[in-house]
Amino acid sequence: MAAITLIEAVNAAMAYELEHDQDVVLFGEDVGKNGGVFRATDGLQKKYGKERVIDTPLAESMIAGLAVGMAAQGMKPIAEMQFMGFIFPAVDQIFCHAARLRHRTRGRLTQPMVIRAPYGGGIHAPEHHSESTEALFSHIPGLKVVIPSNPSRAYGLMLAAIRDPDPVIFLEPKRVYRIVKHEVEDNGEEYPLEACFVDREGSDITLISWGAMMHETLQAAEKLAAEGIEAEVIDVATVSPIDMDTILESVEKTGRACIIQEAPKSGSIGSEIAAEIAEKGILNLLAPIGRVSGYDTVMPYYRLEKQYMPTVDRILDEVRTIMEYK
Amino acid sequence: MTTTTVASFEIQYHQYLDANGKPTKDIPEFAKDMNTMRELYRDMYKLRVFDAKAYALQRTGKMGTYPASLGQEAIGIGYGDAMVKEDVLIPYYRSTGGLLKHGVTMEEILLYWGGDEAGANYSVAKEDFPICVPIANQIIHASGVAKAIQMRKQKRAVVTEIGEGGTSEGDFYEGVNVAGIWNLGVVFFINNNQWAISVPTDIQTACETYAQKAIAAGVEGIQVDGNDIVAVREVSNYALEKARNGGGPTVIEAITYRLCDHTTADDASRYDDPKVKEQAWKDEPLVRLRKYLEKNKSWSDKDEEAMKEEVAKEVDAAVKAYEAAPKPTPELMFDHLYAELPELTKPQREAAIKRGAK
Numbered sequence: 001m002a003a004i005t006l007i008e009a010v011n012a013a014m015a016y017e018l019e020h021d022q023d024v025v026l027f028g029e030d031v032g033k034n035g036g037v038f039r040a041t042d043g044l045q046k047k048y049g050k051e052r053v054i055d056t057p058l059a060e061s062m063i064a065g066l067a068v069g070m071a072a073q074g075m076k077p078i079a080e081m082q083f084m085g086f087i088f089p090a091v092d093q094i095f096c097h098a099a100r101l102r103h104r105t106r107g108r109l110t111q112p113m114v115i116r117a118p119y120g121g122g123i124h125a126p127e128h129h130s131e132s133t134e135a136l137f138s139h140i141p142g143l144k145v146v147i148p149s150n151p152s153r154a155y156g157l158m159l160a161a162i163r164d165p166d167p168v169i170f171l172e173p174k175r176v177y178r179i180v181k182h183e184v185e186d187n188g189e190e191y192p193l194e195a196c197f198v199d200r201e202g203s204d205i206t207l208i209s210w211g212a213m214m215h216e217t218l219q220a221a222e223k224l225a226a227e228g229i230e231a232e233v234i235d236v237a238t239v240s241p242i243d244m245d246t247i248l249e250s251v252e253k254t255g256r257a258c259i260i261q262e263a264p265k266s267g268s269i270g271s272e273i274a275a276e277i278a279e280k281g282i283l284n285l286l287a288p289i290g291r292v293s294g295y296d297t298v299m300p301y302y303r304l305e306k307q308y309m310p311t312v313d314r315i316l317d318e319v320r321t322i323m324e325y326k
Numbered sequence: 327m328t329t330t331t332v333a334s335f336e337i338q339y340h341q342y343l344d345a346n347g348k349p350t351k352d353i354p355e356f357a358k359d360m361n362t363m364r365e366l367y368r369d370m371y372k373l374r375v376f377d378a379k380a381y382a383l384q385r386t387g388k389m390g391t392y393p394a395s396l397g398q399e400a401i402g403i404g405y406g407d408a409m410v411k412e413d414v415l416i417p418y419y420r421s422t423g424g425l426l427k428h429g430v431t432m433e434e435i436l437l438y439w440g441g442d443e444a445g446a447n448y449s450v451a452k453e454d455f456p457i458c459v460p461i462a463n464q465i466i467h468a469s470g471v472a473k474a475i476q477m478r479k480q481k482r483a484v485v486t487e488i489g490e491g492g493t494s495e496g497d498f499y500e501g502v503n504v505a506g507i508w509n510l511g512v513v514f515f516i517n518n519n520q521w522a523i524s525v526p527t528d529i530q531t532a533c534e535t536y537a538q539k540a541i542a543a544g545v546e547g548i549q550v551d552g553n554d555i556v557a558v559r560e561v562s563n564y565a566l567e568k569a570r571n572g573g574g575p576t577v578i579e580a581i582t583y584r585l586c587d588h589t590t591a592d593d594a595s596r597y598d599d600p601k602v603k604e605q606a607w608k609d610e611p612l613v614r615l616r617k618y619l620e621k622n623k624s625w626s627d628k629d630e631e632a633m634k635e636e637v638a639k640e641v642d643a644a645v646k647a648y649e650a651a652p653k654p655t656p657e658l659m660f661d662h663l664y665a666e667l668p669e670l671t672k673p674q675r676e677a678a679i680k681r682g683a684k
Contacts, residue, residue, distance in 0.1 A: 005420055022654060025477065051477060052477075052569050055505065057500075057503060057507060058450055059496075059500040059503070060497060061463075061466065061467075061497055061500055062466050062497070062500035062501065062503075062504055063465060065466025065467055065469070065470060065497065065501065066466060066469060066470040066499070066504065067463075067470065068466070068467050068469015069416075069466065069467040069468065069469060069471040069472070069473065069474065070470045070471070070473055070474045072453070072455065072470070072471060072473075073453070073468070073470075073474035073475065075477070080511075089496070092463060092497075093463060093466065094461060096459075096463060096468070100662070101455075101456075102662050102665075103443065103449055103662045103663050103665070104446055104456050105443070105446045105448075105662075106443050106444060106447040106658075106662050107447075107661075107662040108446070108448065108452065109453075109455065109456075110665070122500075123382060130404055141621050141663055142664065144664075158368050164665075165664075165665040166665055195670065200549070211335045220471070240671060241668030241669070241670045241671065244669075244670055245669065277629055291346055316481055322398050
């Protein structure tokens, strides 16, 4: 067992499936010899060959469309989008075909595939490299959208995503690619999709987040504990479809909820979770639901990036407001 | 300035029968077998009758929007005849001929255009895609299917079809390009019927041919008289054999004319030139093949009458089966969305069932 980073965990999970399932094939731009621009596929072409770890021409719609064709033949493609900001040419293929083929053929043709993309801000990247657009994908029936927050979860969820019989959009929070290391046993054990993880138990408020923001959220929870506020912290992990049972159960216990996300506020995953809590658990609430998010603005270029991103302080401010509500 | 030519290209045009059914060069062996040619004539005729019936069903409110293949029958019937069961078809909305030849039933096609996904749950052509509605996406699917076939070392060809307007989309180039790089066994058919709804070909491209779009991807491009079933069948046979045996992809531009509206929702009289259309009727594929058969003493008015009667019965039976097909029930919206319906969606399914079919 070795301590590995989130990106190493992604690599290890893909390697495990390449090793154990001959139908798994990996492709994208620069994923071969170069091992991906973030090194997510480092060493995989050398080990599994050019036939199964394939450098493609530079065309995102083609990458996703190839996955559609290969998956329909029963292969299990893992397709990389180099950055989520470049996924849009592929959206046509993902929304119109990957998400729909099972339904349109009454189950005759299926789409077992993973579309991976690094996403999110905080690394001083060029324009179009920092957005959090997970809500666009979560709106599309037929897709699953999964976001790991730490190395062990990246390993287990990636295994589950590859083995899932339906298309999974796997978004990797690149800001935390190398921020922490976990001891992860490379034993092929997957984590469940469509399941939240309770990362901290508490009785006063439920903090709900996913991806990179889990780190700020957990830090905030520790600071709150020093103030005598015990926060329960939930990592949503699969942001579509959401495991609302776990969230509602927690809110029933704590009576308060705060959702923390990097994405813009309106029409977001946070909006959906808040609506579900209001619809199914409003009578358990002792205070209005709080939300800490990116602003409803264009993701700013990196000089203003820190102004945009939710911080531990912003989370603490929001939680104190909720706790003081009478 | 001294220069060196570093690349050049030629596009070959293939035709065996002229508009009068007269051979323009040596006829390929298969076309000397009059039973084969009679079958192809019957297949094209059946497609024409089926299209007319589908139009009538739409006009009487018994079916939704439908795109016919009038005047373009030789393309789908031609490549479809060259396909074998193990090959895979990635059709678009005007691939009815190819679908019928590859084992998709008339009832399934009617069910599809009648608004029921059951029509894409093909009973015979299990690996064929449902028709692609968004333009040109299917070109890449064909390359993806062919990549899987190549990785599994199978000898199967993939055939896909697109309108000439669709070649203006990026997906067309992306799909053909990767097929060229990876030497994939795909046959890309371009149905150049001169119209993308109302837009003529000179608004789609400055190229002299659509076949030459293959050249930019390093792929063989050929042009064929799309109204000459002998030529379509022959180039299909060549390209499919090449695809099955590791010879790589081929782009085939079939030149024809759309004698019908784009779909039942269109009115071509708003933009079509009646004189051009009148001329196109003289070039259409059925009359040409009939003349060829007659020249070879292999067709008579009696044969024509017998065929008409048989085909009418066949098509009517399909329409009856379509009309008798059970209506889809509300749970079908949910049951094939995922392998397993998400917990969050289950109450919606129950509610839809409770509300019941209307």
